[in-house]
Amino acid sequence: MFRRRLTGVLAAGVATAALLAACGGGGDDAADGPVTLKVLTWEPGGTEYWQQVKSTFEASHQDIKLDLQSVPFDKYPEVQGPYITSQSGPDVMANNAGLELFDRRGAYTPLGDKAAEINKDLVTYSGACEEFDTSKPCYGVPFSYQGNVLYYNKDVLTAAGLDPENPPATWDEFGAACDAVKKAGKTCLALGLSGTFPAYWDFPEIARNYLTEDDIRGVLNGTLSWKDPKLVQVLEKLAEITTKGWANKNAPSITMLPDGADIFQRGDAAFAGTIISDAVNWEAFGKALGDDKLGVTRWPAINPSAPLAGKFSGIEGAVYGVTKWSEKKEAGLKFITWLAGKENGELWVKYAKGQPLNKNVDPALLPESPAFKKIQELIAEPTLHAGVMLSGPEADALARGWQQVTLGQLTVDKWADQMQQALERSPTKKQGN
Template identity: 65%
Template sequence: MTMIETTGRLRGLLRGLSLACAGLALAATLQGAVAEEVTTIRVLNWEPGGTKYWTELVAAFEKANPDVKVELETVPFDRYPEVQGPYITTKSGPDVMENNAGLELFDRRVAYEPLPADVLDEAKAQLITYSGGCLGFDTTKTCYGLPFGYQGNVMYYNKAVLKEAGLDPANPPKTWDEMDAACAKVKAIGKTCLALGLSGIFPAYWDFPEIARNYLTEEDMRAMLSGGLPWTDPKMVNVLKGLASITEKGWANASAPSITMLPDGADIFQSGNAAFAGTIISDAVNWSAFGAALGDENVGAMRWPTLVADAPLAQSFSGIESSVFGVTSWSSKKEAAFKFVKFMASTENATLLSTVAGGISLNKNVDPASLPKSEALSQILEIIKKPTLHSGVLLSGQEADALARGWQEVALGRLTVDDWTARMQAALEASPSKR
């Protein structure tokens, strides 16, 4: 081979190597550009529905939106306000946040970006209702978040405990007097009648509405929302007396004043040591979770026993949209964040909620056949057919706190109902959202 031929081949090899390097550099540049186009959003939540549901939810969202990555900041429900509060004060942190529908959200609305038109259009097309994310529960007013499911209160019962106590599991108590008689029999076998935790927000959301339905009309509840119904009104005093009677009669566990309902109170029930528990239809302490712990065959769901049998709303269901998700006012990634909010209300997520978390969706397009088979769920689906307003979400933060703290002290014999009433009225008058 001549020197000229050798030189030519060498030049060819070098040219090929140069082109290959250029190709690799171009590929790296393109890969870097693609990576830069992925937006990461932070979502503050308390993981309603459980870890498995949220793992699948995020995976489904990221598959449908490959340009967005989700980082979850999950906080226990009872610690949520103390974590969220500093973010709101400093106007920094997550791009999406969860809050309960109603006044809890409205009180924090400065932290949320109003829903844009395209997100509202999605809500109208997909959801049965989303009013719990809108001021005054009115969808013609400003809305700050979308719900992902239906929520509300029922009382669960353990059929095995009722049977052990000599009660008929097919005929649980329907009135306050029947409940009192049932509790006496349950206590006689050494078990708690009604699992209860009075610390935190739970009394306001899970217990108060079920007593309030015996004394308030929907007009009264709307007056509560606006601050027009004082706690000194005889109707409101009767609600407090009804709550107080639960602990005064000895229905609940002695630890109730010092524990939260989630997880402590619920744990008493799902451990098989209580006959009844007043919780919710969706999320972590519902028919699905209790069925997994106790066996579906042992779990039933009913309305709370009535104090006033002929009260107009006594046989109704305290229903409300579940927690809502909105985009923070300080987020620099609002477009990506609103994609996540829309996905929470989507049919795909509704199916996940039903099949994985045992939740009840508000999406119009979810297939009823996708719901799991459960007697307790069947009972719930009948109960929710007659809904009324959920009075718990009409309480301001000040009122909810005074309700829980007051009931704790009443249960310990340190406070009278009259003094509790005065505290509730003071809390109402101190509520910015009701002035």
């Protein structure tokens, strides 16, 4: 989907004025000297990229200084939560697109029609807007394209007697490959089950084999029960990954980032299901293993004839919004508007090696990596990302249930029961209302 275009400068000015008025005015924006804007982030793209963001933005906005508070991704909710509870702290904060953002929408200033102007040059699924609908309130601005692929180590496949140029394309082929890799003394799939990673990185790739886009929207609005056979089958296949021994034995006790990713980067695993942008993308793995040793493909298809089996689960990356309590809303709006622009899109490509959303980024800047080029082929046929349709309680229950199933403490049916209970606790879902 693409954002609507705002057709007049006057309309944009009215929208900005309305935004600032609704948020209590400019506050410290009117003070003498540069405004210091506090930004809470987990630094998607890495420290070097964010250093470039700070220096480049400040060079062209000498009335604003950025004070970046960086928090590790797995600790981010712990740090952000007290700010939201106390309604104080950063002027701009990040959250992942979708229900993670919507769960926290009370912390953000809705952008109104300004969202359409800011995002006019972005390719987007409206993941910053409630119900993925641009006619509903939007709470921030994304700038990166995100989604899931399966990376593989060509050397590990070769050592296991497999063809590194033809990775497994079906679930049965993947199981056979895992058996061969294990026999060769390596882990098949590097995996960490703590935190939200199972929801964002693994669940969508299994779900595409059983759900239609209407079903995925049913997950979003709570009308698809976790007792539905389709979702039970998704849980069964997730369970197979660990109960069949395809993953590292310590998967239940570690996070995917950094622990699971490190297993793959060390050359100790054949596969890693991660993302196309940010810290565990093709660029980081290429540096660790060598670009010529790194392959990338779709997750293997369980039901190759399923409508979404050959699609790419695509979504915006982190969304940056202005907090409701900020007294520097005008400066915050300037910053997030700049994040969506071409200049930052090119910084994202150059320093983060990520996939930009801005359509005006100079194609000459795009990397020459074989893995990056393969990703361009995979993302050409996108579908909705089922993972970001999960509420916070569901994402937590997915990870916890998978850990318990792996350890033999829970059956898949009981896992489905826990998922349904989590759905019913979800404040952002109406369960059909």
